[in-house]
Amino acid sequence: xxxxxxxxxxxxxxxxxxxxxxxxxxxxxxxxxxxxxxxxxxxxxxxxxxxxxxxxxxxxxxxxxxxxxxxxxxxxxxxxxxxxxxxxxxxxxxxxxxxxxxxxxxxxxxxxxxxxxxxxxxxxxxxxxxxxxxxxxxxxxxxxxxxxxxxxxxxxxxxxxxxxxxxxxxxxxxxxxxxxxxxxxxxxxxxxxxxxxxxxxxxxxxxxxxxxxxxxxxxxxxxxxxxxxxxxxxxxxxxxxxxxxxxxxxxxxxxxxxxxxxxxxxxxxxxxxxxxxxxxxxxxxxxxxxxxxxxxxxxxxxxxxxxxxxxxxxxxxxxxxxxxxxxxxxxxxxxxxxxxxxxxxxxxxxxxxxxxxxxxxxxxxxxxxxxxxxxxxxxxxxxxxxxxxxxxxxxxxxxxxxxxxxxxx
Amino acid sequence: xxxxxxxxxxxxxxxxxxxxxxxxxxxxxxxxxxxxxxxxxxxxxxxxxxxxxxxxxxxxxxxxxxxxxxxxxxxxxxxxxxxxxxxxxxxxxxxxxxxxxxxxxxxxxxxxxxxxxxxxxxxxxxxxxxxxxxxxxxxxxxxxxxxxxxxxxxxxxxxxxxxxxxxxxxxxxxx
Numbered sequence: 001x002x003x004x005x006x007x008x009x010x011x012x013x014x015x016x017x018x019x020x021x022x023x024x025x026x027x028x029x030x031x032x033x034x035x036x037x038x039x040x041x042x043x044x045x046x047x048x049x050x051x052x053x054x055x056x057x058x059x060x061x062x063x064x065x066x067x068x069x070x071x072x073x074x075x076x077x078x079x080x081x082x083x084x085x086x087x088x089x090x091x092x093x094x095x096x097x098x099x100x101x102x103x104x105x106x107x108x109x110x111x112x113x114x115x116x117x118x119x120x121x122x123x124x125x126x127x128x129x130x131x132x133x134x135x136x137x138x139x140x141x142x143x144x145x146x147x148x149x150x151x152x153x154x155x156x157x158x159x160x161x162x163x164x165x166x167x168x169x170x171x172x173x174x175x176x177x178x179x180x181x182x183x184x185x186x187x188x189x190x191x192x193x194x195x196x197x198x199x200x201x202x203x204x205x206x207x208x209x210x211x212x213x214x215x216x217x218x219x220x221x222x223x224x225x226x227x228x229x230x231x232x233x234x235x236x237x238x239x240x241x242x243x244x245x246x247x248x249x250x251x252x253x254x255x256x257x258x259x260x261x262x263x264x265x266x267x268x269x270x271x272x273x274x275x276x277x278x279x280x281x282x283x284x285x286x287x288x289x290x291x292x293x294x295x296x297x298x299x300x301x302x303x304x305x306x307x308x309x310x311x312x313x314x315x316x317x318x319x320x321x322x323x324x325x326x327x328x329x330x331x332x333x334x335x336x337x338x339x340x341x342x343x344x345x346x347x348x349x350x351x352x353x354x355x356x357x358x359x360x361x362x363x364x365x366x367x368x369x370x371x372x373x374x375x376x377x378x379x380x381x382x383x384x385x386x387x388x389x390x391x392x393x394x395x396x397x398x399x400x401x402x403x404x405x406x407x408x409x
Numbered sequence: 410x411x412x413x414x415x416x417x418x419x420x421x422x423x424x425x426x427x428x429x430x431x432x433x434x435x436x437x438x439x440x441x442x443x444x445x446x447x448x449x450x451x452x453x454x455x456x457x458x459x460x461x462x463x464x465x466x467x468x469x470x471x472x473x474x475x476x477x478x479x480x481x482x483x484x485x486x487x488x489x490x491x492x493x494x495x496x497x498x499x500x501x502x503x504x505x506x507x508x509x510x511x512x513x514x515x516x517x518x519x520x521x522x523x524x525x526x527x528x529x530x531x532x533x534x535x536x537x538x539x540x541x542x543x544x545x546x547x548x549x550x551x552x553x554x555x556x557x558x559x560x561x562x563x564x565x566x567x568x569x570x571x572x573x574x575x576x577x578x579x580x581x582x583x584x
Contacts, residue, residue: 054543055542055543058544062529063553063554063558063560067560222459226516227518228516228517228518239490241490246490339473340432340433341433342434343434343435343463343486343497354486356463356465358467360472360473361474366467367465367467367468371462371465375525376521378521380517409544
């Protein structure tokens with residue numbers, strides 16, 4: 001598609017009105033979930049083509065990360081996908097641990113798995129709330145936010161923050177769970193399956209919901225893989241690709257869960273996949289909580305984890321023979337981390353979040369590349385919307401589950 | 410996996426320069442730019458590498474452990490969902506001849522990755538349908554993720570359309 005600058009170019013000479021009609025949507029539009037701008041090429045109410053424009057929230061996280069040390073970079077990751085920030089923390093920490101050659105204690109792995117799944121529930125609840133609100137179901141919004149609030153309160157007890165957690169650090173996690181938190185989580189996992197039933201009662205067979213979601217934005221399996229869709233968007237098309245199963249990290253090898261998949265690859269299937277994922281996440285939390293007493297009292301951070309302020313150089317003493325008396329010691333500068341590269345990816349609630357780090361031996365990453373699911377999903381919007389109505393575009397943006405902080409970095 | 414690497418090395422001996430597996434988290438292939446497209450096409454169509462996880466550029470200006478001449482590297486992370494194979498492919502690109510073949514015809518997801526790579530490093534992609542900036546504004550000067558791009562606050566510039574409006578207004582008032 002050519003850059004949309006000349007908006008009144010006349011393509012066909014005829015007596016009727018044949019000029020292409022362009023409509024600008026966003027960046028300040030409530031249904032774009034942030035500052036996403038889409039230039040639509042319309043024919044009547046049908047979308048012929050569209051051009052998503054991102055970058056309004058670009059903060060240069062990759063460049064900033066190259067100028068801060070490894071532990072400080074984790075703080076930046078909170079600001080990417082601010083709805084599920086522990087998932088971002090985990091992706092960063094996993095990549096940095098590969099660089100540092102660290103082994104995470106088992107208790108820390110279990111705690112990470114719990115918070116990651118809590119983040120997944122938070123994210124899917126917020127997704128369901130806003131997606132339903134976009135389509136016109138107001139009540140779901142209130143129900144979902146009530147339950148999300150519960151989890152955010154638990155997060156506040158865990159690490160003191162509700163949105164930007166920075167809970168996961170290189171080599172483990174920052175704090176251990178108290179017994180109060182474990183009790184609260186048990187209570188939550190008991191109650192939550194009933195709440196999921198509540199949401200499903202509200203919209204699962206709702207006629208308006210079905211009309212707005214069935215057969216909208218159908219993607220075949222090959223097309224979805226080619227477009228780079230991941231997470232529930234890919235699984236809705238029937239591809240059981242899940243990083244938690246394909247390349248397990250943390251404690252996902254120990255827990256049992258199924259990867260729900262859809263059949264038709266439309267918006268409704270993606271909704272069903274996410275609802276099933278809520279149940280699976282709940283069961284994963286429960287399994288990890290049951291395993292926690294085995295590791296009671298174990299450390300939550302690896303012994304050789306780097307300090308929060310990583311020194312620029314490490315100095316070690318080298319003994320050299322002194323010409324007159326015995327020995328003298330000379331300081332030798334060493335690299336803080338081994339040089340090399342590492343790639344780590346996790347199944348974040350939105351899709352595959354991958355981090356690629358290149359280290360040059362100093363305390364700062366030489367290159368910090370973040371592959372975010374939202375960026376890829378927004379790039380797929382033109383292929384999904386062709387031939388749909390403007391009203392469906394709102395449903396499509398909702399079903400892709402994009403967060404602009406995640407996409408623009 | 411090792412069989413696959415050996416087979417690739419035999420078949421594409423002119424394209425693949427080195428294969429690194431020791432001390433790496435992934436098998437890493439370093440390829441030449443010439444013949445790269447055929448290689449990727451073979452991987453996609455014959456070997457089932459259907460999913461391009463990531464495409465990014467890396468600037469190795471004044472890198473301490475550098476053992477090659479070129480300045481940039483374009484790094485591809487390819488995954489095969491049916492076979493669970495994972496490959497990292499690197500192509501080295503010099504600053505004076507700063508372009509690479511586009512893989513957008515093969516992987517649609519590469520479209521925005523390549524736009525971002527061009528945006529941040531100035532590496533042009535030959536065969537890309539619509540190569541323009543994606544994250545930075547269209548009138549931005551310089552490539553932010555290059556190592557010689559300084560980290561400071563940009564001086565504020567006049568917004569072009571606003572400047573035009575002011576000039577137009579002043580002209581009208583003058584005449």
